[in-house]
Amino acid sequence: MNPNKKIIFTSGILGIISLIFIFLIIYPLFNNIKKNSEVLISQKKELASLEGEIENLKNFEKIYQAHHQNLEKIDKLFIDPEIPTDIIKFVGFLRKIAEDSQIPIDISSPTPKKEIAADPWPSITFQVSCEGKFSNFGKFLEKIETGPYLIEILNLNTRRLTEKELKPKEFEEFSLADSSISLSIKVFTSR
Structure with missing residues (x-):
């Protein structure tokens, strides 16, 4: 090669x-x-x-x-509907404010919680009825609205007491200038 x-x-x-x-x-x-x-x-x-x-x-x-x-x-600000003492404390709060405002109140049992699509937060509703001076009721409303719970007043109905309503013994302390008031209070809950 x-x-x-x-x-x-x-x-x-x-x-x-x-x-x-x-x-x-x-x-x-x-x-x-x-x-x-x-x-x-x-x-x-x-x-x-x-x-x-x-x-x-x-x-x-x-x-x-x-x-x-x-x-x-x-x-x-929210009450827990699963804990009865929370509801009792709220009712006690309402009764104490009513006593301080010098109006007797009746509180119905809370309505069951309803899931409403338009309502983004869970709540329970109390029906409250009372009789007394409208100015005292104004104090009552102001105190519950500035209280330690998150609430909303749903319905408020007021009317003057009539002579016929004043005749029973439980209404002797009231006068024609006093009012009968009913309202629904929505209390927001944590659940």
């Missing part, structure tokens, strides 16, 4: 070996690097997302701690 053919033959073999080396070793190596880079990038994105969530949770915890007392106060 002459030297030119040896050089061409050797160059050809080296070229084939180089191609085999490139396709069997270097190409898979670069593919693995590419896949590992993609996995690393997605893990970095996930880590950044988790770090953001952790930061948000820390901020939420700080905000919660700052407003914890206010949230407890808000929670106390």
Whole structure:
């Protein structure tokens, strides 16, 4: 073999070996690097997302701690219908306010909770009726509206007492200037 053919033959073999080396070793190596880079990038994105969530949770915890007392106060505005003492306390509150306002009241049992689509918050309703001076009733309304419970006055009916109504013994203390009042009080509940 002459030297030119040896050089061409050797160059050809080296070229084939180089191609085999490139396709069997270097190409898979670069593919693995590419896949590992993609996995690393997605893990970095996930880590950044988790770090953001952790930061948000820390901020939420700080905000919660700052407003914890206010949230407890808000929670106390609602009565729990599952706990009878809450309902009893509310009725006691109404009776105490009525006594302070110098009006006798009758409170009916609360109506069962109804799920009303237009009403976004759960509640129970009490029917209250009373007789007395309208000015005293105004004081009563003002005190229950500024009281420690979240309420809404639904219906309010008032009328003057008639002579016929004043004749029974239980109405002797009232006069024609007094009123008979009935109202529905919606009390918002926690459940």
